[in-house]
Each structure stands twice: as C-alpha cells, then as structure tokens.
Amino acid sequence: MMSMTCGGKIDFGRNGFDLIACCCSSNTVVIRRSLRESYGGNKLFCFRPRNLKSTRVCFTKTPESLVNGISESSLPILEMKKEEKNSISLGSLFEVVADDLLTLNKNLQTIVGAENPVLMSAAEQIFSAGGKRMRPALVFLVSRATAQLAGLKELTKEHRRLAEIIEMIHTASLIHDDVIDDSDMRRGKETVHERYGTRVAVLAGDFMFAQSSWYLANLENLEVIKLISQVIKDFASGEIKQASSLFDCDTKLEDYLIKSYYKTASLLAASTKGAAIFSEVDRGVTDQMFEYGRNLGLSFQIVDDILDFTQSSEQLGKPAGADLIKGNLTAPVIYALERNPTLRDIIESEFSDSGSLEEAIRIVKSSGGIEMARELAKEKASRALQNLECLPDSAFRAALEMMVLYNLERID
Secondary structure, three states, X not given: OEEEOOOOEEEOOOOOOXXXXXXXXXXXXXXXXXXXXXXXXXXXXXXXXXXXXXXXXXXXXXXXHHHHOOOOOOOOOOOOOOOOOOOOOHHHHHHHHHHHHHHHHHHHHHHHOOOOHHHHHHHHHHHOOOOOOHHHHHHHHHHHHHHHHHOOOOOOHHHHHHHHHHHHHHHHHHHHHHHHHOOOEEOOEEOHHHHHOHHHHHHHHHHHHHHHXXXXXXXXXXXXXXXXXXXXXXXXXXXXXHHOXXXXXXXXXXXXXXXXXXXXXXXXXHHHHHHHHHOOOOHHHXXXXXXXXXXXXXXXXXXXXXXXXXXXXXHHOOOOOHHHHOOOOOHHHHHHHHHOOHHXXXXXXXXXXXXXXXXXXXXXXXXXXXXXHHHHXXXXXXXXXXXXXXXXXXXXXXXXXXXXXXXXXXXX
C-alpha cells in the first residue's frame, strides 16, 4: 500500500504492476495510461475534486486482489474489469493552477492599458473570446514545478508577470494572423479586423506587442528579455517562410519543422524556460524546460495539421483542408508527396480543377500521410516527456505530462 497526493504521478517503471486500483473517493476522476510501449513505463494519474484532500493508490499483481478487495480498513476499490478510455480535459489539467489563472484573467485587460478606448475594445474582443489560456497555464505549471525544486514556497511577481506577457504576445499574434489569413471568426466570435477593420486590427496587434515589450523590459532580466524578444522575431520569420513556400512540393520535412517552431513552438519554449529562469534553478533544468516547450509545441502543431484532414468543418471551425487549399504544405502532405507523385500535379495546379481539393485530401489519407505524421507527433511527445524527468514528482509535473498526452489524445 502506498499513499500520494492526488494530481501526482506513480511511475511503476518495469516492475510489472499491471493491475492498479485507486482507493480514493468514487467521485475522483482517474486517468490510467499504459505508457510502457512508447514512453517506458506504466503511470497512473489521478485528478481529484478540490474538496478531496488526497488519494491512495493500491497496486497488485493478481486480479484476485481487485475482486476480493484490499484488506486495510475496508478501503473502497475502483473496479477495473475492463480498460475504459477517459478523455483528458484542459480544465482538469489546469485545476492545480486555477487560482493563478483566475488572477491572470482579472489582470489581462487592465495591463493592456485603457488610454485608448478603441485599442482596449479590440483587446477585450479577443480576450473575452474564451481562449484556453494554455500558454500562461504552462508558465504557472513550470513555475510551480521548478519552484519546488528551488525550495520556493510561492511564485514571484516575475513569474506572474511573465504569464501575462506571454498571453499578450500570443493574443497580438492571433490578431495579426487573422488579418494575414483574412479570417472572419475565431472561437465562435468575430475577429478584431472583421469588427473594427484591418487598420485597427494591425494597430491593436502592434500596440499589444509594444505593451508586452514594455512590461518585459521592466522585468529587468536580460536573459528573459532576449528569450522573449526572439519569439517576436520568430513569428515574423515563420510567416515569411510560409509565404515563400506556398504550393512548393519540394518543401522538406525539416523546413516544415523549422517553420512550425517559428510559428508555434518558439513561444512555448520561451514560456517554459522563462518560468524556470525566474525560479533560479540551474542551467540544466532551464534548458530541459526549453526543450519541453519546443517538443510540446511541435507535437501540438503536427496534431493540428493532422486534424485539418481528419476532422469535419464543424469540428475545426473552418473548412477541412483549409491549409492545403492555400498552398501551406504540412507534415501529412509532405509525407504523402513522397509516396504518391500524382499529388504533386494537383497541388502545383493550385487546385484549379473542380474536385481537385477533395482528391488531394483523399490521396493524403490513402497514402499513409496521416499515419506517418501521427508517428512524428508521438516522437516529439516522447521527447517532451523525457524533458520533464529533471523535475521532482508533483501535481504540477503530472499536469505537464498529461498535457503531452492530452495533445495526442486529439488524434486517437
């Protein structure tokens, strides 16, 4: 018998304990994942309601123990007659930093500044659109996981301001992306440029980049300033790289990964490393946190690109194959091009023939492009999990690990 705080992690490695029972309240959400094949071990994650102080996890090698119960104070045993898939929600993952996120939400609109009502209104438009706040949540999770390592009892004001800066930069990039892509909806609401016009949208994005840079400078940490400033440069580099390679069937996978790093993973990597820097942990840990953010970001982008082919327009909130029809060749397409030369002709024609987009999507699916991209996403996910091994066991590390699995679950 062993006890643990709920939200933590038990790693059974290769000890052979394949049958596990959770001995906490029946209301607890238990997520069991067999990671032996891909990640080298079996892990049980248990996320509890807030009103439950802790949970106990019992393990046994024999099924009889699960049937007959474990003879200690007649503890209730969770029946595991058959493996059931439990979907992972961001809400459950972020539960351990829910108070931090609540404070962030209250501060976001205030720190944007109220001196210009039009820009403030534009900022409110996207802040109120109900984003997942994944990036600041990652900042808080890494901040708290590394703070434990450094012996800090509470987060610093720098940790909290970093999370706010990261969300401002992300929001500014979304405003500009919607202008570039001419998108009229985001998260079910009108985009800033659709409501206020392109001029205001561009200025609103610029203003938020500038405002975030001002707050960044006031952190007075040169390493973090350089780290986050590079992200803004990477955004532009990614857009230029994408625009210069549209409909280019000679695009290599390496080029795709570089572009994906610039557009998506750079901000996550800087977020997680910056959080570790403010915890004042050693260089080895901060570097691993950078790699975690990078690998997680790449895995997320690859999964998003897979979903562009596998989900319906209703699920995506945009037409299926939206990237492909614009000439943006992603991992599934690059892999498919290696196996089916017919796809090249269709893409290079820029889908001029009726039904050519549908045919291209069919080829990507039938040629194994989706499956190969899925393996690439899993490879990056595996590396991200390895990057977390430098952290002590905690609810925060468990949530960071589950974030990786949450992403993969989107394509299960």
